[in-house]
Amino acid sequence: MNRENLESYGNDKEADSSKCLVYMKGIDKWFGHVHALHNIDFSIYENEIVALVGDNGAGKSTLIKILSGVLAPDKGEIYLNNKLTTIHNSREARNLGIGTVYQDLALVDCLDVCANLFLGKEPVRGGIFINRGKMETEAKKILNKLKVKMNSPKITAGFLSGGQRQAIAIGRIILEDSKIFVLDEPTAALGVRETGEVLSLIKDLKATGHTIVIISHQLEEVFSLVDRIFVLRQGEKVGDRLISKTTKEEIIGMITGIVKV
Numbered sequence: 001m002n003r004e005n006l007e008s009y010g011n012d013k014e015a016d017s018s019k020c021l022v023y024m025k026g027i028d029k030w031f032g033h034v035h036a037l038h039n040i041d042f043s044i045y046e047n048e049i050v051a052l053v054g055d056n057g058a059g060k061s062t063l064i065k066i067l068s069g070v071l072a073p074d075k076g077e078i079y080l081n082n083k084l085t086t087i088h089n090s091r092e093a094r095n096l097g098i099g100t101v102y103q104d105l106a107l108v109d110c111l112d113v114c115a116n117l118f119l120g121k122e123p124v125r126g127g128i129f130i131n132r133g134k135m136e137t138e139a140k141k142i143l144n145k146l147k148v149k150m151n152s153p154k155i156t157a158g159f160l161s162g163g164q165r166q167a168i169a170i171g172r173i174i175l176e177d178s179k180i181f182v183l184d185e186p187t188a189a190l191g192v193r194e195t196g197e198v199l200s201l202i203k204d205l206k207a208t209g210h211t212i213v214i215i216s217h218q219l220e221e222v223f224s225l226v227d228r229i230f231v232l233r234q235g236e237k238v239g240d241r242l243i244s245k246t247t248k249e250e251i252i253g254m255i256t257g258i259v260k261v
Helices: 060-067 090-095 113-117 132-145 162-175 192-207 219-225 248-256
Strands: 020-031 034-045 049-053 075-080 083-085 098-101 180-184 211-215 228-233 236-242
Touching (some): 020 060, 034 075, 034 236, 049 060, 060 180, 060 211, 098 162, 113 162, 162 192, 192 219, 219 248, 236 248
Parallel strands (some): 049 211, 098 180, 180 211
Antiparallel strands (some): 020 034, 020 075
């Protein structure tokens, strides 16, 4: 994407639509009397890293759950590759190339790396037998692609470091051939070294042609990693900025309501 064409974010139609993978238009969501999202327009572009930021309760997770098929919008439309699309559930989202890693990672600690990577989609031979050999071969390829240092894919997940666990969760959506990776707080509760490993992994994913959406509260990390920042406050869009055209002070001002957009 030629991001210099995206100087103005007040109107998504001014963006480079030929490179737009996802356009969420006029999204509203209520939970009872709580209006969680107010008329949100959110676009995701080819081979970019975009961060969703905002205070707790801003609507970040709700927006991502709608994109991932976990929630249905009460109003609005979703376009994938410029085609109007309805995402009924998370399976459909995955089939459409949208892979999501939530904070809990959903790993089974008592199973090994292979079993976690292929959980629910194990290859079989003879129609009934799990093809363990193929699983181990493919697991090694994924670990190499992700540059994960691990002696063997037979290691039990419960013994993995935080950075390794995040990599395995991302490996799952690579196996699903996802085009868009949605990562919810990918460095939450990680140490400095493990955080560095995960940030490096995300940069490598972009370098190999993937598009990444991250939810994060860590603005230092965001400014070292992403191309664009989308800011939500109390369920409303209050900013959409190229990283090269903003500052941490402006973004903080948007999050807190000091800066009016």
